[in-house]
Amino acid sequence: MGRAPCCEKMGLKKGPWTPEEDKVLVAHIQRFGHGNWRALPKQAGLLRCGKSCRLRWINYLRPDIKRGNFSKEEEDSIIRLHDQLGNRWSAIAARLPGRTDNEIKNVWHTNLKKRLEATKGEEAAHEAPAGGSGKKRRPAAAKRGGARRALAAAPVSPERSASSSVTESSVTEQGNTGSSPGFPKEESFTSSPDAEEFQFDESFWSETLSMPLESFDVPMEPCDAFGAAASSASADDMDYWLRVFMESGDVQHELPQI
DNA sequence: AACGTAGTCAACCGCACGGTC
DNA sequence: AGACCGTGCGGTTGACTACGT
Structure with a gap:
């Protein structure tokens, strides 16, 4: 083609x-x-x-x-949908009204992926204050003004x-x-x-x-x-x-x- | 106050797919 | 049937900002 x-x-x-x-x-x-x-x-x-x-x-x-922050519900949905659909961002976006695949992709890579990894780490080690140490960054919300x-x-x-x-x-x-x-x-x-x-x-x-x-x-x-x-x-x-x-x-x- | 580092996000790139000629 | 065309998608990148030292 x-x-x-x-x-x-x-x-x-x-x-x-x-x-x-x-x-x-x-x-x-x-x-x-x-x-x-x-x-x-x-x-x-x-x-x-x-x-x-x-x-x-x-x-x-x-x-x-x-526009604006992803709510907890939305983030949970993304995690769940990603689990089901994989990196099919457009498919995930289709289930989240008002959100674009690009935005979801960004959120996934910047937030959720790390959070998931941290959660997994916690589950594994049942300790490790994931993200608690290290550099403290303002929450994403603070930036969205x-x-x-x-x-x-x-x-x-x-x-x-x-x-x-x-x-x-x-x-x-x-x-x-x-x-x-x-x-x-x-x-x-x-x-x-x-x-x-x-x-x-x-x-x-x-x-x-x-x-x-x-x-x-x-x-x-x-x-x-x-x-x-x-x-x-x-x-x-x-x-x-x-x-x-x-x-x-x-x-x-x-x-x-x- | 200046610098370095890390996080965020808009935009680009290349590929794949479906439709049309 | 095959080439062409337009669109959609996912991955990646670079600019920019905020925070920590």
Whole structure:
């Protein structure tokens, strides 16, 4: 089977996505969907390969991404599912609404694997204060305030802060028009009445909302997104996402005509 | 205060698969 | 039937940050 080259290396950008690129990608997908990832960057005027766009969308910009800490339940699920499925991250992700395979993979390699090994070690030695000694690191939660990359000089989107909230409200609302021809199959987070994933998603929301607020640094209630986001995002973050949202609003107005 | 180390995570890479021509 | 194309997946890497010394 022949394989198309990932992308024409000619002049295509790599590395972290800039807020502007995110904006362009989100706006384009809102308007036209992503029927053809390969053609998308060209159509959107992005100097990225389709693969990169897809990854960015799937792992970061998609509105149904659930940001914030993995709950104990989620971590347990990952451990259990990994036990059953092995390294089939996408399959595991499919059972954890709002989580991406990439994220799960990262969590596994950075947290759970070690924890499991430590647990096994404990069981074996019935002693050894696993992780008790050594360097004390802040818990993962402490890092998820959104300031991490936003503070960096690199023009990277303010990912962990308000991203999901804003794209959520913007794209989801767009999806809620329900008739956008631009959002094909995959956009199951829209409120398509017969979408199975939507039911899933709904339970996800209720489940999420029933959880203690401290578990998240990102508001899970779409309509409250901005208010809560404001409390956790830096001014720069807010400014950026506000602009994204406002432009998304413009896009939405155009949608019914599409 | 500066430096070194370890942890985190977004993004890239290459392969495999399924669909289409 | 076979080649081509697009997409999805898993592994890996590099940039960045926080913490400890």
